[in-house]
Amino acid sequence: MLSLSIADQYHLNIQVEIPPELSGLQLQVYFFFPAKLAENSDVMDKTNFYHNILQKQQLVKVVPISCETIDKDLMIIKQTAYATAKTNQTRYKWALSEFIAGMLEVLNSTNGDQLAYIADRIEDFARIHDDEGKLTQAKIYKLALHLLLYYYHQALLQAKHQAEKADKIWFTQQIVKVAALAERHNLRLTHDTDTGRENLLNRLHIAKRVINRPYQLTRKKLKNGEVVEQLIFGFAAALAMAFATGVAFSTQRAFGNFSTPFFISLVLSYIFKDRIKELGRNYLMEKYFSRYSQHHYRFYQSERNKLIFEAKETMYRQSPEELPEKVNQLRKLFSRADSRSFRDALVYKRRYVSHINSDENPQFKFKDKLTINLSKRLRFLPQSIRQHWSESDVNVKSIKVHTVYPINLVVAIKTDGESIYQRYKLTTSRKGIHRLEKLD
Known part of the structure; x- marks a missing residue:
């Protein structure tokens, strides 16, 4: 339902997944900044926080991807390839999107045995249309084929690089087949120049967005x-x-x-x-x-322009006297270890309300990904580097160690039935985020 992760040196990801059976959910993140950060007025400024947050919403299929679901999607694609009715064209787009998502997910976690299965599915997909000129969604089909061939080609190259010498023959044969299939459809799998490779990856990124449009939400x-x-x-x-x-x-x-x-x-x-x-x-x-929302969003399904979810968010500052009792209890645990923690908390609250009708038997869950940019905040910290001497294999060497400052987080998830509190510690310095720890 909730996960925190480090996106890169200065970005923190907060991801919320809401299953279809929940009618609503409330997320509250309490930021306890170190005193060196929080004493600067820009760090605790709410407008500055909103300017440094990115958000992305999409639908995720509840049913886990398997060989059976991939084969089923492939059958629907074959049945609706030349459809002229709008309903069947929509079914084709959904099936194509689910098929590509399933194949890419299998490729990301694949082994040698699954590569053979994927090779068969790609051949079936390439032969599934007898006459591409009569396809009602020919452009989307070609983008999908390009995506499949490129990522399969990349997986083969990586597997060949890691394989034993005796196993490389099969990978070489598959690479030759994929290259021939791509050439037959006038599709490029690689390029000799940096500009060409950049353009190729940008084209594939756009292709993935076009194919995944049924899952995407308009904000x-x-x-x-x-x-x-x-x-x-x-x-x-x-x-x-x-x-x-x-x-x-x-x-x-x-x-x-x-x-x-x-x-x-x-x-x-x-x-x-x-x-x-x-x-x-x-x-x-x-x-x-602190009681009402500052921003109000509505999320619509791109294909049908149907309201799926809405979210209200707000940002405010709270003193320890105003914090909930449970948060104060968790706060005492890290305040003993870190006397440099700022007294007040910066609270980010986001409340979700579902508009999915339970009678529709929904097969998708709502995923909201928030990316928080901490670059400006961390650059306010002084660059304090200390020398650390150590001996290894009779060699004495000096190591530079950055002075780190912890950002403590308490995350509260509230649903109709229960409230869950989780505590995290983000170790940071002027250099960026060092590590993220989930604490008991």
Whole structure:
């Protein structure tokens, strides 16, 4: 249901998968930054956080991929290849997408025995259409064939590189067959120049997106959070103006219009007016968005333009007194080991609501992948490197060790029936993310 992983040096992945039987789910991530990071105002800034987060949503088939499901999809492709009815054309696209996804998944976790099975399926797929000119989805079919041949060719080359000398004959024969099949369909599997290889991989990436379109979701952002934000700004400005006007009226009544006290009161009231507006705006936004959402998204199935899910997200700052009891209990576990942890938490909350009808017998689960960019935050850290001496094989050498700072995370998953809390530790430095640990 939930998984955290390191995407690269500066990016953290948070992935949520919601099965079709759940009507909703709430994700809350509590970030406890080290003091050296959190004391900088930009690190705890909510707008900065939103600017450094990427999101991707898609549908994932619940039924596990197997040889039986791949053969079934191949049969549907053969039956609907020349279909003119829109319903059958949609079935063709779905079957083609599932077939390619299944074949690529098998290729990613393949062994020598499965390569022979994949070779047979690719030959069946290449011969399944007697007349490609009459195909109703000829372009998608050619993209799919290109994808299959390329990734199978890559798998063969990798397997040949790792195989024993006696086993390389079979791989060589298969590589020659794949190359001949690609040449017959005017498809390239490799290129001699960097530009050619880059263009080839970009073409295949686009092909994968086109084929997986039935699984993809279109995201639409609503503007309700922006309207509320402007109303809060206006209300804070009205309070500040009411204070300044009240002080001016009171001084004017007591000392007159053209007096020194009236002049001083005007200057001071306008100074405090700006401060009251800023503090009032921050306070009201923290309180409002800790209860209500700041952004509202709706996710539609690309093929049918049907509403599948919606999500509401918000970001706010909480002191230890405001944190839930369970989070405070977990916080005490890492605060003993790390006295440099910042006192307040930056809380990211995302609530999902399903619009899938249970009567439809849904076969897909909803997957939401959030990628958080920590590059700007970690670059605020000072580059502190220490020398460490060690002896290995009678050789004494000096090793440079970066000073690391832990970012503690508490993740809460809430459904209709239960609440699950998990604790993670992200070890970081100016160099980037070193490791991610899930703690008991």
